[in-house]
Amino acid sequence: MTSAIFITVRTSSSRLPTKALLPLYKDTPLIQHIINRAKISKNADRVILCTTRDSADDVLCEIASKSGIDFYRGPTNDKLERWNQAANNFKVKYFATFDGDDPLCCPDLIDASLKQIQRDEVDFIESAKIATGAYTYTISSAALSKVCEIKESDETEMMWTYFKDTGLFKLAELEGVPDKLKNKPVRLTLDYPEDLDFFREIFQRMPMRHEVSLESVIDLLMADDNLRNINFSRQEDFLSNQARNTHLKIKGGEIEAK
Numbered sequence: 001m002t003s004a005i006f007i008t009v010r011t012s013s014s015r016l017p018t019k020a021l022l023p024l025y026k027d028t029p030l031i032q033h034i035i036n037r038a039k040i041s042k043n044a045d046r047v048i049l050c051t052t053r054d055s056a057d058d059v060l061c062e063i064a065s066k067s068g069i070d071f072y073r074g075p076t077n078d079k080l081e082r083w084n085q086a087a088n089n090f091k092v093k094y095f096a097t098f099d100g101d102d103p104l105c106c107p108d109l110i111d112a113s114l115k116q117i118q119r120d121e122v123d124f125i126e127s128a129k130i131a132t133g134a135y136t137y138t139i140s141s142a143a144l145s146k147v148c149e150i151k152e153s154d155e156t157e158m159m160w161t162y163f164k165d166t167g168l169f170k171l172a173e174l175e176g177v178p179d180k181l182k183n184k185p186v187r188l189t190l191d192y193p194e195d196l197d198f199f200r201e202i203f204q205r206m207p208m209r210h211e212v213s214l215e216s217v218i219d220l221l222m223a224d225d226n227l228r229n230i231n232f233s234r235q236e237d238f239l240s241n242q243a244r245n246t247h248l249k250i251k252g253g254e255i256e257a258k
Helices: 030-038 055-066 079-090 107-120 141-150 160-164 193-205 214-223 232-243
Strands: 003-008 023-025 046-052 070-074 094-099 124-126 138-140 171-173 247-250 253-256
Touching (some): 003 079, 046 055, 079 094, 107 124, 107 171, 138 141, 193 214
Parallel strands (some): 003 094
Antiparallel strands (some): 094 138, 247 253
């Protein structure tokens, strides 16, 4: 049985071009920080960078190799098929997603989710109550394979609805999330210039860099309204973008996110 963390990243970005390569602190680009943070995990058997075959993403694969992790190159737009191919290639049974624009995604939550999904044999774990960017999803490769069989679109950026709204899969909420991390007015994902300013300020104040705990960052943000508000005004834009393209086609019909 193999579990993994899939770092999902590509250099193309409409809102903040080449953000994966932008320096987050000192000479450390965002993607290097993400890799270093993912490697903290104790329950993942391997960390795999999942990117595209586009030549612009060659640099991401070079960084992955130098960092001692695997990489897989798949379709540009079809994130689900990219994951599916990576899972098959590396014989992964369960994986947690670590988006390449979430510098504070929590390794402890990822580890808890990998333990939970194997123990309970569910297909899809999420945590709806924590801040955007603190944790994403943990998925069984069997469920992913089924989704790739039934979907009729290659545009799968907003992929969760295939798992959550088809009625085909066993879903679960991530257990054991500390109350401190729930329902906080913070934005922890990097999509806009304001987000880059926000994270650079955090890492200037938090010298542990990739090892910084999410709880300590939340403490900092709750104590400093000015820091918290650098980028929170962008959350509405982010949620609006996430809500688009959630009317998706599957074989035999359509589904729409609830």
